[in-house]
Amino acid sequence: MNALVRERIATLGVFLANGFGIGAWAVEVPRIKESLALSDASLGLALFCFALGAIVAMPLAGRLAPRFGSGRATALLGVTFAIALPLPALAPGMVTLCGVLFVLGASNGALDVSMNGHASALEARWHAPIMSSFHAAWSAGGLLGAATGALLQKSGVGVVGGLLAPDIFIAVLIMAAAVLALRDIGPRAAAASSGFAWPDSGVMKLAMLAFLCMLVEGAIADWSAVYLRSTLNQQASVAAIGYSAFAFSMAACRFAGDASVRRFGSSRVVALGGLLALAGLALVLSLPTVLTACIGFALVGLGLANIVPVIFSAAGRTSATPAVGVSMAATAGYAGFLIGPALIGFGAGLLGLRVALCVLVIATLIVSLLGGNAVRGTRPA
Template sequence: MTTMNDDAMNDGAMNDGPMKGGAALARPPAHVEAARWAISLVFLLNGAGIGLWAAHVPLVQARTGISTGTLGFLLLTIAGGAIAAMPMSGWLSGRWGTRAVVLAAGWMFSLMTAVLMNIGDATALFAAAFVFGASNGLLDVSMNTNASEVETARGIPTMSSFHGFYSLGGLIGAAVGGIVIGAGFGDGRGALAAGVVFAVAIALCARFILAVPPASHGSHFAIPRGPALFLGLLALLCFAVEGALVDWSALLLAERTGAEPASAALGYSAFSVTMAACRFAGDRLVLRFGAVPVMTAGGIGICAGLLLAVTSTHFLLSALGFALIGLAAANVVPLIFSAAARVPGMSAGGGLAAVATLGYAGLLLAPPIIGSIAAHSNIAVALGVLSLAGIVVALNARVVKR
C-alpha cells in the first residue's frame, strides 16, 4: 500500500483503526516523501518567524516608543489579521490548490518578517502587524491543508510531526533572535537577513511541495457548523490553554512558589519543550494506539497537568505540571486539524479554515478572561478553571473518528 484514498484513510489509522498495533506498511513513493519534508520545512520556517518576532518584541516597542498598553493592541492586531485571513485561505486553496497558496503566503510571510522588525513609525507598525498576521493566517491554513494531503498520500499518520517542526521552529527562532540581538543586530538587520533566508528556503523546496488539483466539490468558504463547529470549539479550548500559559504561567509560579522572574519563565519553557518533543512521537502513538485513545489521554493529561501546576507550592512540581500539559496537548490539535480536513461536505481547506479560525479565537479570548477571573479570585483559581477544557476534550475524543 503506497497511497490511500479518503475512505480508506477514514477507516484506518487516522481514525483509530487497523493500522494501529505496528502493522507493516509499504514505503510511500519518493515524491510523496519529498513532499513531506518540503512542507515540514515550511512548518519549521513559520514557527521560526514567530519565535524571531517574539524575541524582538521589546526592541520594537523601544524603537517605536509605544506604551505597554499599545503593545497589547499591536499583538491583538496581529491575531486579528490572522483570523481575518484564515477563511480566505480555504477559499484560495479550493480555487488554486494548496501548493500555490503555501508558496504565495510563505513568501509574503518572509517579507513581513523582515518588514515588521524594521519599522520605526507606530502607525506604519500597526499596518505591517496586520499584514504580518494575515500572511501567517494564510500560511497556517494552507500549509496544514497541504500537510493533510501529504498525510492522505502517505496513508500513515503524519500530522503531529508537521506540528512538531512548527514547535521546533519556534524554539529555534527565539534562540536565533536572542543570538542576533546579543550580537548587536537587533536593530532589524538580523530580521532582514532571516526574511531573506526564509524566502530562499521556500523557493528551494517549492518544486517538492505536493501539488493536488483543487477540489471540485465541498464548500471552500463557510461559517463553521455541524462537525466543523464542534471540532473548532475543541480547538478553541486547546488554544485557550496554550494562550493562557503564554501570559500567566510565569505569574502563577511567582505567586505560588515564590520563584524569581528568570526561574518563573521556565514554566512555559517546560511546556514548549515537552510539546515539541512529544509531537515528533505523536504519529507513532496514533499508529500504535489509535487517534481516539491518544486524544482521550491528551485531554486527561491537560486536566491533570493544570491541576498539579495550580495546586502545588513547590517550583519543581508546578513546572512538572506544565511539562505534563505539553506532553498531553502536543497531539490534540494535530488530530483535530487532521479530522477538520475530512469534514463531510467541505473541502480540506474549508474545514481547516473554519476550525483554525475558531481555534485562534481561543488564543485571543483566553488571556483576558483568565485575567478577569484572577482579578476576582487569584491566578491559581483562574488557571484551574481551564482544567475543565481537558475534561471536555477527553469526553469528546471520538469526534476525531469520523
C-alpha cells in the same frame, strides 16, 4: 526520489519555516513592548490587529489554491510571510505597530490555511496518516526560532536583528522548498483550502475543543515571556525559556504522536493531555521560578502536543469528506490561536496578567472533561 516524497519534504520545510518565524517573533514581543513603552492593554490591542489581519486573510487564502495550485499558493504566501516578519521591529510607534501586525497576521493566517490544505491533500495521496509530522516540523521550528532569538538577545543583537537574522533563514528555506516541489497536487488540495463555513452540528464540539487548545497555544507564544519577565524580573533571554520549554516538549511529543494514539487511544490522549496542560499552567501561575517555568510549560507542551492532530482526524471522520471536516476544525482552531493573545492582553489590562492567564487553566479543564467523549463519539479510523 519520487514526486510525492519531494512534495512531503518541501511541505515539511514550509511548516518548519513558519514555526521558526513564530518562535522568533514570540521571544521579541517583550522587547518590542518595552522599546515602545506599551502597557499590557496596548500590547493586547496590537496583537488583536495581528489576529484581525489573519481572520480577514484566511477566507481569501482559499481562493489562491484553485487559481495557482495549492503548492504554488503555499510558496507565494510563504514569501509574503518572510517579507512581513521583520516589519514589527521597524515600527516607530503604536499606530504603525498595529498596521504592520495586521499585515504580518494576514500573511501568517493565509499561509496557515494554504500549507494545511496542501498537507491534507498530500496525506490523501500518501495513503497513510502523516499530518502529525507536519505539525511536529512546525513545533520544531518554533523551538529553533525561540532558541535562536534567545541566543541573539544574549549576544547583544537588537530587536531588528533579532527578527531579520531568523528571517533570512526562513526565506532561504521557503525558496528551496518552492524549487524542490510545492506543485499543485490536484483538486482535493483546493477543496481543503477553501472550507471556511462554521462547523455544523457533527463537528461543533470538536471545533470548540480545537479553538480552546490553540487559544492556549497562541497565548503562551505571545505572553509567556512577558509574564516571566515581569514576574521573575529577569533579562529577556531568561524569560524566553518558558516558550522554549513549551515548544521543545511539544515538538518531541508530536514526533511520537501516531504511536501514542495507537497505544493509548485517541480519547485517552485528549483527556490526559488536557490534565497535563492544566497541571503545567497551575504550576507556572502559582509558583513562577525559572525551574517551575521550565517544568510547567514543558507539561503544557506535552499535554497539548497531540490533541489538535487527534481532533483534526476525528473531525475528518465525522463529516461527509475528511477535507471538509478538517477544514472546519482547523478554521476554529486557528481562530483560537489568533484570538488568545489579544484576549489575554485585554484581560491583563482589566485584571492583571496573572489573573488573565487563569483563562488558560479553564480552557484546559474543559478540554480534559469534554474532549475524550467528543473524540470517542466519532467513527473509528
